[in-house]
Amino acid sequence: MPTDVERWKSEVYGDDIRTHLFEFAESGFDTIPDDERDAWFERFKWWGLYHQRNGQEGYFMMRIGTPNGVLKPGQLQVIGEIADEYARGPGVNPIFGASYADFTTRQSIQLHWIELSDVPAVFEKLEANGLSTQQACGDSWRNIVGNPVAGKDAQEVIDAWPVIEELNKTFKGNDDHANLPRKWKVSVTGSVDGSGQGDINDLAFEPAYKTRDGAEVVGFNIRVGGGLSRNEPRLARDIDVWVEPDNVSTVAGGLSALFRDYGDRDDRYNARMKFLVDEWGTEKLRSTLQSEYIDFELETAGRDVRRSYSYNTGEGPRNDLVGVFPQKDGKYFVGLNVLVGRMGAADIKQLAELADTHASGEVRLSQRQNIILTDVPESELDALLNAELLTHYSPTPSPFMRGSVACTGTEFCSLSIVETKNRQVRFARWLKANVTIPDGLEEFHIHLSGCTASCAQPQIADVSLRGMKTRKNGEPVEALDIGLGGGLGSDPQFARWVGQRVPVDEVPGAIANLIDTYAIERVEDESFRTFIQRHTDEELAAKIEPAETTYEDPMMHNTKRTWYPYAENDALDAGPEAPADD
C-alpha cells in the first residue's frame, strides 16, 4: 500500500507541479482546497517552497539551490533585490530587521514570508538571472554540495566544478530521477580539505588517485548512505568504487536509479539511502550497482586523501574557509563570517557591490553558512578588507562568531520547539564578551538545532545543542540537550550527548565553564575535540556545569506556542490572516 505522499507524487510531481503552482498563485492561496493542502504543500517543496509554521498561514519559505554554493557575478545582487522586495511579512526580526536571506548548511539560500501570488514574479527574476528553486526541497536530487571554492582553490587536486555542473544539468528536471523515495543529497569534492563534507551525504564523491600506465590519475572514490536525521546519524560508507571524472554522471545516475527502484516507499521514516545501505551492506550495493545499472566494469577504490581533511575537524588550518586564502591563479578568496548564516537585504546588496568593485563579482556559499568572495587581486585586498561592512562580516572573527551555526527554529519552522537563530546570536555575542579564549583556540563550533531533524548539523560540532523543554522556578522554559566532541576529518565522529534539558539561560554559562575546564586541564596544546575524546561520557557530563550568568534570554517562554516569537502580541490566535492575493 503506497503512502499518502507516494500517492500524491504519483498523481502530480516534478516539473508538472509548476503549472499548478502558478494557477494557485493566480487564483489565490485560499483556492487551495482544505483537503488538498497537505498534498499541494508536499508537492510545492519540489519547487523549493515550504509552507511556514502554524500561525503564518499563506506564507512560504523559498529555497534557492545554488550548486556548490556558486553565485556568478550579479546573482548575489539579485538575491538581495528579491529579498528586499518579496521576503517581507507581518513579522519583523529584532536583530535582522524586516527583510533578509539565510545561507544554509547545504550552500543554498532561503527567503521567508514569500506569498504565493509573488512566486511567478520571483521565479521569473531568478530564472532570468540563472538561478532556480527547482528540486531545492522534495524527494529528488537536492542542491549538490562540495568545496565552495572548487576551480579556484590552490589546494585542490581536481576541479570538481565541471563535474558538479554536469550533474546539476543532468539531474535537475530529469523525469527519470525526479521522484525518488526520499531526498537525495550529493557531495562532490576535489580539494584535500574535506570541505564538501561528503561523509554526511547520501552520495559522496571524494578525490582519490589511481595508477594508470605507471602514472597517478585523479578521480573520485564513492561513499554512500550518510546522513544525520532521525536520531540515527550515519557516516557515508565506502563502496570500493573509483570513477574517473567523465564517468561520475553515469555512476551517480546508476546509484540514484538504484535508490529510486529499491528505496523504501512504504515507510518514509525508513526511506533514506542510509537505511538501504544498513539493510544491504556495501557489497550487495556494489554488486547490484554493477549488475543492474552500470555497463562497464567498476574500478576498485583508489588512494584517497582523507588523512589531510581539515574542514570541520576541530583543529588545524582550514577548519572552515573564513579568512584570506590563495587561489591557484595568484588571486585570493576571502571567506567572511556570516553569523548564523543570516544577512539583511541591504547588507547583501552592499556586499554584492563590494564583490563587483574589488573582485570578479562572484561569491560562494560554504556549508558553515558563510560567504566567500573569490577572485580578489592582491592589489584590491587591502581595500576590500578595510571596507566598513567587513567589521560585521569579518574574515577574522571571534571563535564563537565564526563557529556558530543555527537552523531556522520556531521563527518559521513547523518542527522546531525552540528559538534558534537569534538565540545563537545572543550566545555568540555573550561568549565573545565574557569568555577568555584559551591560547591557540581559533575556532570553536557550536551548532544549534531546534529539533531532532538536525538541519544545523548538530552532531558534527564541538558543542552540539538541540531543542528541548524543562521547568525552571516552576515554569516551563526552553532548554537544550548538549552534546560534545563531534566533527569530521579522517576520523569523523558524531557528538556524544552528555547533558539534558539545560535551561537556555544557563547554556552560555555551561559552555564558559567547559572552556575554562578545558583551558586548565588540557594536555599541552591538545585541541578541544581531542580533549573531549579522552574523557568518558560520565566525566563529560560532570564537566557540563549549567550556570546563570549575566546572559539574559528574552525567549525563555514557549515560542512554539506563538504565531511569531518577536511580535508584540505573539499569541497563536493573534496571527495575521493569509495574505490577500493582490
Add this chain to the structure above:
Amino acid sequence: MPDRFLRINAYTSLNMADAELQCAEGTAETYGIVNITAARDTPKSVNLQLEIDNTELETVAPHADIFSLSPEEARTLAMDLNKYADRVEAVSE
C-alpha cells in the same frame, strides 16, 4: 550516554512530562517524553511511546518503550485518561 531514541519536534505529544523511574536499584524523579502517534500512511496501530530521561540509576540503560495499541485499546486508554483527568481537576478546583 547515547542519544535520545525518540524524535522530538513540535508534533511530539509531551516533551516534558514529570516522571518517576522505579527499579530494583531505587527510584529517580526525572522528566520524560510521551508521544502518541500512528504511521503516517496506512497505520496498523496506535503507538504509545515513552522515554524517560537518563538518570544516575546505573542498572537502567537508556531506552524507549513503544506500545502498539489497537484502536479499541487506544480509546480505552483515552477514556481512562479523561476519567482521571476529571478526578484530578475536580480536586484542584
